[in-house]
Amino acid sequence: MDDIGPFRERLTALWKEILELPSFSPDDDFFLCGGNSLTAIELLIRIQREYHISLTPDTIYRYPTITEQAALLQKKTVTAKGYHPLIVPLREGGNLPPLFCVHPLDGWIGHYLRILPAIDLARPVFGIRGEGLEPGETLPATMEEAARQQVDAIRTVQQTGPYHLLGFSHGGIIAFEMACQLQERGENVAFLGIIDMSAPGTEDKYLKMMADRIIPGGRLRNIVAGIDRYLKSHPDRWLNRVLYRSLRNVVHMVIYRPGTGTTSPGTAETRFQAKMKGISLDQYPKEQYPAIIARLKASYDYLPGTYHGRMILYSTGPDHNLFPGDISRGWEAYVSGTCVVIEVPGDHSTLFNDANVRILTERIKESFGTNR
Numbered sequence: 001m002d003d004i005g006p007f008r009e010r011l012t013a014l015w016k017e018i019l020e021l022p023s024f025s026p027d028d029d030f031f032l033c034g035g036n037s038l039t040a041i042e043l044l045i046r047i048q049r050e051y052h053i054s055l056t057p058d059t060i061y062r063y064p065t066i067t068e069q070a071a072l073l074q075k076k077t078v079t080a081k082g083y084h085p086l087i088v089p090l091r092e093g094g095n096l097p098p099l100f101c102v103h104p105l106d107g108w109i110g111h112y113l114r115i116l117p118a119i120d121l122a123r124p125v126f127g128i129r130g131e132g133l134e135p136g137e138t139l140p141a142t143m144e145e146a147a148r149q150q151v152d153a154i155r156t157v158q159q160t161g162p163y164h165l166l167g168f169s170h171g172g173i174i175a176f177e178m179a180c181q182l183q184e185r186g187e188n189v190a191f192l193g194i195i196d197m198s199a200p201g202t203e204d205k206y207l208k209m210m211a212d213r214i215i216p217g218g219r220l221r222n223i224v225a226g227i228d229r230y231l232k233s234h235p236d237r238w239l240n241r242v243l244y245r246s247l248r249n250v251v252h253m254v255i256y257r258p259g260t261g262t263t264s265p266g267t268a269e270t271r272f273q274a275k276m277k278g279i280s281l282d283q284y285p286k287e288q289y290p291a292i293i294a295r296l297k298a299s300y301d302y303l304p305g306t307y308h309g310r311m312i313l314y315s316t317g318p319d320h321n322l323f324p325g326d327i328s329r330g331w332e333a334y335v336s337g338t339c340v341v342i343e344v345p346g347d348h349s350t351l352f353n354d355a356n357v358r359i360l361t362e363r364i365k366e367s368f369g370t371n372r
Helices: 007-018 037-051 068-078 110-116 143-154 170-184 202-214 221-233 238-256 265-276 286-301 352-368
Strands: 087-091 099-102 123-130 162-167 191-194 310-315 340-344
Touching: 007 037, 007 068, 037 068, 037 110, 087 110, 099 170, 110 123, 110 162, 123 143, 143 170, 143 286, 162 170, 162 202, 170 191, 170 286, 191 352, 310 352
Parallel strands: 099 123, 099 162, 162 191, 191 310, 310 340
Antiparallel strands: 087 123
16 A cells, blocks of 8 residues: 555644544544544545545545545545646536536535535536635635636536536625626526525615715615615516616616726725624634635625526525515526525524435425436
8 A cells, every 4th residue: 555644644633623632543433532423524624625635425434544534535636636726526427517516605615515415426516615725825806706717617627518506605696606707608507506695785785875975864865775675575576677777787887897896996995894893703713714804895895797597596584684575685686587496494504404404405406307
């Protein structure tokens, strides 16, 4: 057997960090050392992130010792394909067009390991991680730039359509922009799925801010908010679609730089700093804060274009804050085809818990039944 020493050394360090144990033997069982299903997933994610290889969700159960894991890594890295740095293979092989899963706010794609059973075994599945996870990487300043990088990345795996895209949370916005950019290049997008994410609602933010500037004290803002609530509570009315699409065009002309969908620097920074005061990042490691803030700002400044096709939103419920009464959570205004809403249980933080993710997996499987 080839030398597995470097893999054994790195795995020992990972075990110590995850299990918080001072010492153990390379032949000790991960689960007998205090590991459980959650820490097994964390270990699996860390391994895939470091070595950019495809491992099945049950890998830690089938190879529970450092010695076994090191031997597996040695074998895998020898035969691994040289993918683009942003591409993480979750499952290789199969003759169907691959599914590309876009990272959420933290930049990693661990959530998608839970939904692999929903995807036909004949369809390869690739994760797309975010910039900023590796030393020296430059974070994209805009959503358009982030999506452009990720479109370039997936085209190293699949040069032409039909493309299949899935995005959870923040990744849903990126997936939407990727789909728009692929269509602009003349490519076919066969599947666009967004898991529990509202549309950015940039027009609303800007209009209410301008109302406060015109008449301070909130009087005009209250009128604007009242009209806004009425329109959003009747999303099927033709007036809603006409007014909001007209407003989008005005916002593009007045506050957006020509040729992009991102607000001008001065306007964007003022609004974003006010927004960040109400956002807590406590759930994320501190070393990730700069990247997360950059991604938040890019999404906050982003004005979506129009997607021409069928989009599926897997939703835990309406967004009563931004889009009250609109089950599409704002996406219908940006889709010229059909916006299908499929209800799933839980909320944004519990959606991937065992009981809820089983139903989410079933719903995704049903969706793909007609999207081969």
